Amino acid sequence: MYACKATWALKDALYFFRLDIFPPDYGLVDVHKIHLNSLSSFWGELQNKEKLKQAESDLDKYIGKSEIMGKTMLDIGCGSGIHAISAIRLGAKEVVGIDLSASSIETSRKNAELFGIDNIRFELGSILKPDSLNLNRKFDIVYSWGVLHHTGNMKMAIHNATQFVAQEGVLAIAIYARHWSSPIWKIIKILYNKTPEFLQRLWIYFFCVVIYLAKFAVTGRNPLNKRRGMSFYYDVIDWVGGYPYEYASRNEMKFLLNNYGFELIKFRAADVPTGCHEYLFSRQKKR
Numbered sequence: 001m002y003a004c005k006a007t008w009a010l011k012d013a014l015y016f017f018r019l020d021i022f023p024p025d026y027g028l029v030d031v032h033k034i035h036l037n038s039l040s041s042f043w044g045e046l047q048n049k050e051k052l053k054q055a056e057s058d059l060d061k062y063i064g065k066s067e068i069m070g071k072t073m074l075d076i077g078c079g080s081g082i083h084a085i086s087a088i089r090l091g092a093k094e095v096v097g098i099d100l101s102a103s104s105i106e107t108s109r110k111n112a113e114l115f116g117i118d119n120i121r122f123e124l125g126s127i128l129k130p131d132s133l134n135l136n137r138k139f140d141i142v143y144s145w146g147v148l149h150h151t152g153n154m155k156m157a158i159h160n161a162t163q164f165v166a167q168e169g170v171l172a173i174a175i176y177a178r179h180w181s182s183p184i185w186k187i188i189k190i191l192y193n194k195t196p197e198f199l200q201r202l203w204i205y206f207f208c209v210v211i212y213l214a215k216f217a218v219t220g221r222n223p224l225n226k227r228r229g230m231s232f233y234y235d236v237i238d239w240v241g242g243y244p245y246e247y248a249s250r251n252e253m254k255f256l257l258n259n260y261g262f263e264l265i266k267f268r269a270a271d272v273p274t275g276c277h278e279y280l281f282s283r284q285k286k287r
């Protein structure tokens, strides 16, 4: 009987640590949607023009202004709309932004209005349900920064994203890097989401210190001076509470996308070991 109990305990432990095998509809998904909704309300910070300039420069370095000029782009998980707006300012012909969160879509629309931009369509919907999106077409650029690993089914999200790339188009995606500490972070995120709200703040204060010191040690730069995205504090909330959470190594991504007929043409490694790797894949021409 003891042997039987020990076997079950071992099985449970293995199941717990092989967190990748949790099914996509694992109960915490909804918690994270709430978390994302609360975060997106802070993205009204686009009024800060410096951030927009930075986003334009990032997009130029990542995809290239000449590659964006006159092209169509789909921004999956557009957040505040900052990159969709930047693409138009860099000369894109037309941009569609989609997001799962109603407040993100509202913020994106307000931000586009603020900059007098009317050739972007923002639409509420999930990349996991492409049929529910009003998108019967392909795009020259499919862009998705820090989104597909938060959907609850990263492989399906990547598969669906590839379906929107035009024949000679590119797929620009940023995905959390695999690291030995990734499963530990996954456990931290699950525990954070299960903690009562009044205690979550303590987690955040604790991790603000831990992440500040770790980032400073790895990059040698002040983590408060950020290159992209939200402020350091909200980044910590997103990082500690951002669940669902998946990750992949560069080789895993190359292998996966090669199977869909894509070739890696540009890669930028994450600044910190568990940060987002940036990939630029090109759809190979059919021979």
Ligand SMILES: C[S@@+](CC[C@H](N)C(=O)[O-])C[C@H]1O[C@@H](n2cnc3c(N)ncnc32)[C@H](O)[C@@H]1O
Binding pocket: 036, 040, 076, 077, 078, 079, 080, 082, 098, 099, 100, 101, 104, 125, 126, 127, 128, 144, 145, 146, 147, 150, 151, 229, 238
């Ligand atoms: C970390 S934010 C990134 C926002 C933006 N791409 C950026 O770089 O600033 C992740 C965004 O993905 C959206 N998202 C999460 N799951 C999604 C899904 N299944 N379909 C579309 N958007 C989703 C969230 O609502 C959120 O706005």
